[in-house]
Structures are given as structure tokens and as C-alpha cells.
Amino acid sequence: MTVKIGIMGYGNLGKGLEYAIMQNSDLELAAVFTRRDPKTVSIITQNVKVYHADDVFDFQDKIDVLILCTSSAYDLPKQTARYASAFNVVDSFDTHAKIPEHFKAVDIAAKNADKTAVIAAGWDPGMFSLNRLYAQAILPDGDSCTFWGKGISQGHSDAIRHIANVKDARQYTIPKEEALKQVRSGSFENLGIRQKHLRECFVVIDETKLCDDEKSVDILKNEIEHKIKSMPDYFDKYDTKVHFISEEDLIKKHSGMPHGGFVFHCGTTGKNRENRHIIEYSLKLDSNPEFTASILAAYARAAYRLNKDGVSGAKTVFDIAPAYIINKTGEELRSTIL
CATH class of the missing domain: 3.30.360.10 (Dihydrodipicolinate Reductase; domain 2)
Incomplete structure (x- = not known):
């Protein structure tokens, strides 16, 4: 099954995520959202449009996972919980000292909406x-x-x-x-x-x-x-x-x-x-951004699978089994990697 991905923010991390999606056969870019004028933003994926960030809530039935590629210091503390009230989300929040309070806020929003939110999914934290x-x-x-x-x-x-x-x-x-x-x-x-x-x-x-x-x-x-x-x-x-x-x-x-x-x-x-x-x-x-984006893509797969299994609320890399992040079956993992 193909997981439809929305990208929120199209800076270095957002661009890296577009490349990562292209390398994963089970992921598909559905839309890109930006606070800039969408007409000024060009992406490389054909037949996918760029929209203003304010339009994202019109896409609740068109996006399986929204990946947040905005500022960890200034945007994610507010954005992740807000978007988790409507989407399965993944972020790379990286202020270690503030992860506990970020987790709590996102957990409440995601559970209330029956959504799955993976936070702090980079390489450190991650x-x-x-x-x-x-x-x-x-x-x-x-x-x-x-x-x-x-x-x-x-x-x-x-x-x-x-x-x-x-x-x-x-x-x-x-x-x-x-x-x-x-x-x-x-x-x-x-x-x-x-x-x-x-x-x-x-x-x-x-x-x-x-x-x-x-x-x-x-x-x-x-x-x-x-x-x-x-x-x-x-x-x-x-x-x-x-x-x-x-x-x-x-x-x-x-x-x-x-x-x-x-x-x-x-x-x-x-x-x-x-x-x-x-x-x-x-x-x-x-x-750095392309590698971090590749991690976000893998955990978007996990967020989607967990939500399909009925799991809601905030999660970190500690809470997610490795099998959830890779595009292989259990049988394939046991025969090729284990």
C-alpha cells in the first residue's frame, strides 16, 4: 500500500524529503505546503502542486502522513500539536531539554484525534x-x-x-x-x-x-x-x-x-x-538535511502503520519497533537482514 505524504515547509529539509520519497517505492508525495507564495516555489516531482500552509487542513482525506520540515526552535513547539489534531505527523524536534514537554503537548492532541505523531525523529535525537x-x-x-x-x-x-x-x-x-x-x-x-x-x-x-x-x-x-x-x-x-x-x-x-x-x-x-x-x-x-529527511521518511511509514494498527498519541524512536520503519515484510527481514 502506498503512503501519501504531505511536506510542510520547503527549505533544505523539505527538499531533502522530496528526494527521500523518490527513493521509497511505497511512499508518494501528495502535496507541499509553504508559508511563501506557492507560485514562487518550484519542486521536482511532476504533477504535484505546492499550496499555502493555511490550506493544509483541506487535505485531511488526501494525506496519510504530514511531515513537518519547519524550524525546530520556532515552529515545531506550536505546529506539531496543532497538525496532530488532524493528521498523522512526523517531526525532527531537536531541543533535547524540551522534548518531555513537547511530547506531552503532542500526545494530548494526537490522542484526542486518534492520530499517531512521531516526534524527535532525526539522527540526534533519533x-x-x-x-x-x-x-x-x-x-x-x-x-x-x-x-x-x-x-x-x-x-x-x-x-x-x-x-x-x-x-x-x-x-x-x-x-x-x-x-x-x-x-x-x-x-x-x-x-x-x-x-x-x-x-x-x-x-x-x-x-x-x-x-x-x-x-x-x-x-x-x-x-x-x-x-x-x-x-x-x-x-x-x-x-x-x-x-x-x-x-x-x-x-x-x-x-x-x-x-x-x-x-x-x-x-x-x-x-x-x-x-x-x-x-x-x-x-x-x-x-545533514538529506540524511535527516531520510529518517523522517522511514518514520512516516511507521506512523502510518501504527495508526492502521489502532495506535494513537505521541511516539519517539524508543517506542517504535524496527520492523515498522522499513519497507520489508517480517519474512523478508528474517531471511535477509537477521
Whole structure:
């Protein structure tokens, strides 16, 4: 059976999702929704139209799963629950500290509508979360540690772009080499957030806000830098570097969307805990949005199947069996992958 997908938001993630749908024979793009003028948005899938976001509720009987490709920081906290009142939905909400409250709000809306909502389905939270869970279940006497990067964080870059007088921005998350070496040796001691990562930001100021007064330009840059470095949940707990560059340099040097990271778990077994084991899971991504979109596509399949099974409410990757996310039967899985 074909699952009809609606895409809400057509930025980098939405475009990546369109590519992902094309690679899954059981998924079909039904419509794309945008807050821009639909006439200005071109997609590559033939015979599929682009509509304004306000029209989405007219498609309740035409879409099986609505995948939200909007801002995790500014849109999903309100949008996911709203759309879960009418659709099966999937999002990639990535503010770890706020996942519990996001889950509760979405769960109420989805249950009231008998819909299934999968939240936080990216690679972290998401795939990395599963690896942390499996490792901790297998080696309960141990410690886990996660590194992100080197790569561009879509959510953090978007958060910077929402700051007044910022025209564009890219934010790189960079693991500190000394911390990686320490963890690979089996030591997890004294590794707080600040010890593990550096956040490096490249920012383009809106030139319409600049003037010839050099002192005023410096004041504006200082204000923006302070807002970045003090932003809760994003930068305030990290060592952060901010560089102001031209739009030309940003396009030339920072147009790619690479990312990746590592999950480590070190645990012990044996009568006297004499045997040590280190689990390492890593990702190296050429395109963060395209990889994240591929995860969203897989969990859209799961949301549809779960809803057909009578399951409603909010779900995370922890709640969904692996067989639900792949386009194979149980028999095929047992004979080809198990």
C-alpha cells in the first residue's frame, strides 16, 4: 500500500524529503505546503502542486502522513500539536531539554484525534538516541558519551538567523580532539558540555542595518555576538566563536551541509568487572538535511502503520519497533537482514 505524504515547509529539509520519497517505492508525495507564495516555489516531482500552509487542513482525506520540515526552535513547539489534531505527523524536534514537554503537548492532541505523531525523529535525537539506549541496556555498568560534528547544525544556524539584523548564518559543531582521545581510551571523567565541543559561527549582517560609522558597526556586531553566546539551550553552555563575514564568503565557503558525530559507551563485565568493552557508533554525512529527511521518511511509514494498527498519541524512536520503519515484510527481514 502506498503512503501519501504531505511536506510542510520547503527549505533544505523539505527538499531533502522530496528526494527521500523518490527513493521509497511505497511512499508518494501528495502535496507541499509553504508559508511563501506557492507560485514562487518550484519542486521536482511532476504533477504535484505546492499550496499555502493555511490550506493544509483541506487535505485531511488526501494525506496519510504530514511531515513537518519547519524550524525546530520556532515552529515545531506550536505546529506539531496543532497538525496532530488532524493528521498523522512526523517531526525532527531537536531541543533535547524540551522534548518531555513537547511530547506531552503532542500526545494530548494526537490522542484526542486518534492520530499517531512521531516526534524527535532525526539522527540526534533519533538514531543516536537508539544507540545510547541499546548500549546502556547491554552494558548497564558503564557510561555513555556523545559527540556531534564536525558539521553544520541546521537548528543552531536557524536560531542565529532569527536574531535581529542577521541576514544569514552557519554554525559548526566541532568535537574537541583531546576529548575524543580521552573517551577512546575508556575515560569519561570530567567531560562536561564545554569540555567536549566548540561551536563556531559564521554570520552575515543585514547590510541595510549598517552605516558608515565604524563604531556603530562594532556595537551591532557586539550585540549580535552577545545574543548568540547567551542563547539558552543552544550556545550558553559551550565555548563559542563568532566570525562576521560577507555573504559572498558564506556562499563560497559554507554552502555545504555536512555533519556527523559519535556515540560512545564504555562498560564492564565479569565477576570483578575485569573486562572492559567500548562501543562506538559514528556517522559522517555529506548532507545533514538529506540524511535527516531520510529518517523522517522511514518514520512516516511507521506512523502510518501504527495508526492502521489502532495506535494513537505521541511516539519517539524508543517506542517504535524496527520492523515498522522499513519497507520489508517480517519474512523478508528474517531471511535477509537477521
